[in-house]
Amino acid sequence: MSVTTGHAALIRRVVTMTDPPNVTLPNGPGKGLPRYVIQAAGGAQTPADLTGKTRAFPEIVVRVETKAWPEGQYFIESDQLVGALVARFPPGAKFDGVKIDRAPDVRPPLPVSDGVISIPVIIRATFVF
Numbered sequence: 001m002s003v004t005t006g007h008a009a010l011i012r013r014v015v016t017m018t019d020p021p022n023v024t025l026p027n028g029p030g031k032g033l034p035r036y037v038i039q040a041a042g043g044a045q046t047p048a049d050l051t052g053k054t055r056a057f058p059e060i061v062v063r064v065e066t067k068a069w070p071e072g073q074y075f076i077e078s079d080q081l082v083g084a085l086v087a088r089f090p091p092g093a094k095f096d097g098v099k100i101d102r103a104p105d106v107r108p109p110l111p112v113s114d115g116v117i118s119i120p121v122i123i124r125a126t127f128v129f
Contacts, residue, residue, distance in 0.1 A: 003043040006058025006127050009096035010089075011038055014062060017088055021081055033116065034081055037063040041122065048128045058098065059124045063110075068117040075109075078119055082106055089123050098125040 014036060015023055022031035026040055041059045048055040062085060066078040086104045093100045105122040 003045055003056040003058045004040070005129070006043065006056050006098050006125055007040040007060060009098045009127075010058060010060045010123055010125055011040070013088060013095060014038060014060075014085070017084065020084075034064075034066040034077060036081070036085065037065055037118075039063070043124075053128050055126060055128050057124065057126055059122060062121045062123065064119045064121060065116050068112045068115050075117060075119075078109075078117055082119055082121060085121055097129075098127040100125050 011025065014020070015025075020036065022033070022035035024031050024035055024037045026038060039061045041061045043056060043058040045054050045056045047053075064078050064081045064085065066075070066081065069075060086106065089100045089104050091100055091102050100123075102124065105124075107120040107122065110118040110120065
């Protein structure tokens with residue numbers, strides 16, 4: 001096992017959402033808007049204890065992408081998609097051997113490009129193997 005096992009668990013959790021928007025997986029083909037674009041973002045591994053077990057800290061970034069609204073209007077669609085994603089990973093949730101220790105970190109939107117607004121959401125977990 002390795003930190004990539006945790007990445008897979010986090011990605012599965014996004015893909016198995018009820019009624020998700022289009023989902024673009026790492027190195028997968030692009031899909032139409034609105035969409036979640038998933039990237040494995042690294043993580044770390046350290047010794048967990050003296051028994052030889054390892055504690056891993058997997059991390060993914062999900063970019064919530066929607067059509068950009070005209071200047072001065074709110075991001076209604078993207079806000080709803082961000083909210084659904086954050087709700088899927090509440091602190092304390094345990095699934096597929098990983099645990100969510102803190103709420104996902106919603107970052108400021110990236111600059112609009114080609115009429116698409118992109119809001120990064122960082123999701124972190126821990127697990128021991």
